Amino acid sequence: MRKIIAATFISLDSVMQAPGGPDEDPTGGFKYGGWVFPHSDEETGKTLFELFEKPFDLLLGRKTYEIFAAYWPYIDNDNPIANKFNSVTKYVATRGDAELKWNKSRSLGEDVVAAIKELKAGEGPDLLIQGSGDFIQTLLRHGLIDEYRLVIFPLVLGAGKKLFAGGAVPCAMKLLRSITSPTGVIFATYQPDGPVKTGSFVGPDPSEEEIERRKRLE
Template sequence: MGRIVVVNFTSIDGVIQAPLFADEDREGGFDHGGWVPPYSDDTVNAFMQKATVDAAGMLLGRRSYEILRDAWAPADDAEPAIAAMNRMPKYVVSSAPVDLTWRNSHQVGGDLRSVVTELKDRTEGDLVVFGAGTLIRGLAEHDLVDEYRLLIFPIVLGAGKRMFDDRGRLARFRLTDSVVAASGVVILTYTRDGSA
């Protein structure tokens, strides 16, 4: 049975919007895009590569899918993380039409709990969620996340889309790993507490 693993870049104040590129997502007038690269170092890059290469597939919202597709689908497969993203199944949760031009992409819709439960039942390994604030909030609301891997960057952005809102459910996790990168990024892994 698969697991839902959220891997996300976040600022100290919880912002996840447009971490990699200036023009990645300017919705709401956000103009601080591209805040991750100045802090990316060998530790951060190695962590993200391992999280990607080890994944069995990706679970993405429509907007995150489009951002990742446009950035990585045409990139060189010689890079292990890019080759992994290109080969693995990508499940896009959306009720609106999605241009599924990235190979091995599939649109899924309907009741989120049912869709995710069915995907977990037929997957061996981790279905990784990158970005996807709306999807993450829906997963939290339905208590569907098995693990959070959060990379907390030493920056306060003051505004922007955040990972959580007030519709989540109580869910207990335990800290199973922590790493502090030389750049000041703290990488925390929280795994579902089986006693909850």
């Protein structure tokens, strides 16, 4: 069985839009494209490359596919990430019928959820999501993401497409690994860990004032 891994750059407030440059995705009037660049250093680059060391195929939404297809095929294959991305299979969630010209690209078809479930149940390398903020909401909604490899940057963007947005379903998370770069970037790996557990610091005999406060909230 194959895992689906969301490897995502996010701000402290979960924004994932246009990390790579100002022209990447300015939709919605997003003004901060390229917010990753000022935090890049040798340690960050080394840790990022570890994401791509094990075999994987790419799982992409249409918009991210178009960004990647206009960039990575034109980068020298001496670049290790370009070499990986150009050689692996790209599974693309797209509602259109436009030709997917990038090498080894395949449409997930009309029923994306069914196609992904079939891929997960089959043989092959793990499926690595890059970007694809809109598509990720579908995967979240259906509980299809097995692991989150979050690269968390020390800034707040306030607005923009968020990782945990309309498709997010409440669940607990288990931290598997975390490290911090000299520029304050946190690399944290999580996996879903069942339902959210709750409790209370209030004793079994609340005050009359507390009881009245609760009534006002009903």
